[in-house]
Amino acid sequence: MLSSISLSQAPxxxxxxxxxRALALLQISPTGRATxxxxxxxxNGDYFDAGAYKADxxxxxxxxxxxxxxxxxxxxxxxxxxxxxxxQPDTHQWKAEGTWQTTEMLKSKPHKEQVANEPRGMNDDSGxxxxxxxxxxxxxxxxxxxxxxxxxxxxxxxKPASVPPSPAAPPTPQQPAAPAPSTVDRAEMQxxxxxxxxxxxxxxxxxxxxxxxxxxxxxxxxxSPAVQLIPAISDAGGPDxxxxxYNMTSAEEQQFRSKMLAFAxxxxxxxxxxxxxxxxxxxxxKPSTQAKKKxxxxxxxxxxxxxxxxxxxxxxxxxxxxxxxxxxxPSSQTRTSDNQFLVSIxxxxxxxxxxxxxxxxxxxxxxxxxxxxxxxxxAVDVDGDGRGELLFRKNSDTGxxxxxxxxxxxxxxxLFQGTL
Numbered sequence: 001m002l003s004s005i006s007l008s009q010a011p012x013x014x015x016x017x018x019x020x021r022a023l024a025l026l027q028i029s030p031t032g033r034a035t036x037x038x039x040x041x042x043x044n045g046d047y048f049d050a051g052a053y054k055a056d057x058x059x060x061x062x063x064x065x066x067x068x069x070x071x072x073x074x075x076x077x078x079x080x081x082x083x084x085x086x087x088q089p090d091t092h093q094w095k096a097e098g099t100w101q102t103t104e105m106l107k108s109k110p111h112k113e114q115v116a117n118e119p120r121g122m123n124d125d126s127g128x129x130x131x132x133x134x135x136x137x138x139x140x141x142x143x144x145x146x147x148x149x150x151x152x153x154x155x156x157x158x159k160p161a162s163v164p165p166s167p168a169a170p171p172t173p174q175q176p177a178a179p180a181p182s183t184v185d186r187a188e189m190q191x192x193x194x195x196x197x198x199x200x201x202x203x204x205x206x207x208x209x210x211x212x213x214x215x216x217x218x219x220x221x222x223x224s225p226a227v228q229l230i231p232a233i234s235d236a237g238g239p240d241x242x243x244x245x246y247n248m249t250s251a252e253e254q255q256f257r258s259k260m261l262a263f264a265x266x267x268x269x270x271x272x273x274x275x276x277x278x279x280x281x282x283x284x285x286k287p288s289t290q291a292k293k294k295x296x297x298x299x300x301x302x303x304x305x306x307x308x309x310x311x312x313x314x315x316x317x318x319x320x321x322x323x324x325x326x327x328x329x330p331s332s333q334t335r336t337s338d339n340q341f342l343v344s345i346x347x348x349x350x351x352x353x354x355x356x357x358x359x360x361x362x363x364x365x366x367x368x369x370x371x372x373x374x375x376x377x378x379a380v381d382v383d384g385d386g387r388g389e390l391l392f393r394k395n396s397d398t399g400x401x402x403x404x405x406x407x408x409x410x411x412x413x414x415l416f417q418g419t420l
Contacts, residue, residue: 019043021235021384022050022061023391025377025402026070026080026100028228034100036080036232037093038062039391039402040416042383047404047416051094058085061234062096068232070100073311073379074244074388077230078102091399231380231391238384246310246319257308259355260323264343268301268327271341271362301327301341311379313388313407320348320358320407322390324376339366344374346390348407356410372396372420374403382415389415396420 021042028034038050038061050061062085070077083098101109233241248256306325313320327341346359363371372394379388382404390405401418 019045019235019384020060021233021238021382022066022068023380023382023404024050024061024068024096024232024234025393026068026228026230026232028100028230030226032100034080034098036062036068036082036096036098038096039418040382040404049418055094059094062094066234068234069241070230070232071241071380072230073309074241074381076103076241079106080232229377231378233380235384239381239386241381242315242386244311244313244379244388246312248310248319253310256310256319256321257323260308260321260345260347261303261306263347263355263357264303264323264325264327264345265301267345267360267362268329268341268343269299271364272329275364275367299329301329303327303343307376309376309379311388313379313390315387318348318350320346320390322346322376324374339364342373344376344392346407346412348410358407358410358412359405368395369397394418394420 019042023039023041025037025039026034027037038059040047041050041053041061043053051059054060062082064082064084066082068080068082070080079101081099081101082096085094085096087094303325304327306323309322311320311322312318322345324342324344327343329341341362341364344359344361345357347355347357349355359374361371361374363373373396375393375395377391377393380391381387382389382391387406390407392403392405394401394403399420401420402416403414403418404416406413406415
């Protein structure tokens with residue numbers, strides 16, 4: 001039933017990936033050091049935990065040399081190549097380290113290589129992978145060393161009889177050592193090498209932080225607020241990424257934001273009443289008329305660390321709104337100095353302009369063991385059908401796990417749920 005609905009609402013002319021298609025999360029520090037956390041892998045239409053699939057001992061999603069494309073809201077940000085992996089001994093979770101190249105670096109580096117190592121026009125294309133064979137690069141350096149021995153040999157011939165010039169003879173055998181770098185180059189270029197751009201050295205990697213604004217997930221911000229979180233996809237036959245940002249004016253964005261904050265205020269007041277009644281973690285009953293009036297007249301929460309996004313996931317011009325924030329209720333009895341509400345809500349707007357609640361998750365810092373907080377990451381095409389899904393990370397007292405949701409109408413379908 002789910003597959004028939006999803007296919008009917010999928011974008012036209014979309015290419016569904018046959019897999020394997022792996023999803024991971026890039027974590028880029030302010031210094032440019034990038035690590036990759038595996039999330040899920042799609043194999044023949046089924047989702048598996050990418051951190052455990054074919055882990056003998058290294059998971060398939062983290063094999064050395066695997067290339068991931070960092071995609072933020074459907075727009076490519078760069079390439080990450082897996083170089084090494086490690087397993088955390090306490091949680092047994094895998095993490096990969098490697099080379100991160102932004103789109104700016106990928107566009108500039110082939111041009112530099114062309115000027116330094118190749119004739120003009122030999123490799124002007126800076127796009128898809130470049131297949132280089134032996135002899136295609138550095139064709140002229142071997143021609144430069146021969147003139148050096150010719151110049152030194154001529155002055156040595158007029159003085160063969162004198163004894164002092166004999167020590168000067170050793171420099172002539174040293175001259176043939178000049179072609180040695182060419183032999184090193186031949187060893188490096190022996191056989192075809194498939195390269196997507198060229199691996200970035202460790203020195204220019206710190207340039208990543210200034211080129212892009214820092215990106216954090218949703219509240220709470222327990223780790224460094226400057227760490228960038230970027231979903232990454234590895235799929236050799238998947239479709240090209242498509243932007244999922246909803247086109248709107250600044251006035252429309254402000255209206256959407258005000259509407260979502262009003263929805264969030266209602267959800268926070270509802271959760272505060274559950275705390276007072278001791279029903280936290282239980283299905284919320286439908287509020288009565290008096291409860292609705294009390295909520296409308298209730299205290300206005302104070303929101304902090306608001307993250308607001310508007311997406312067009314199916315290319316249908318129907319916005320999907322996501323808001324995450326921290327909230328305080330100063331006049332509530334449940335409000336204490338060390339307790340905050342953590343809000344994650346998702347709404348969509350239909351063609352008639354009506355809003356429908358898709359997801360509402362409101363917890364607080366004292367009940368994360370009962371209700372985990374939903375940290376929103378981004379919208380990403382998980383299965384390669386051209387439409388976007390919502391990627392969350394559930395954070396509890398005991399750990400974290402990733403969840404992937406598909407929005408269909410006013411309902412939310414879980415495509416993948418990790419275990420805490």
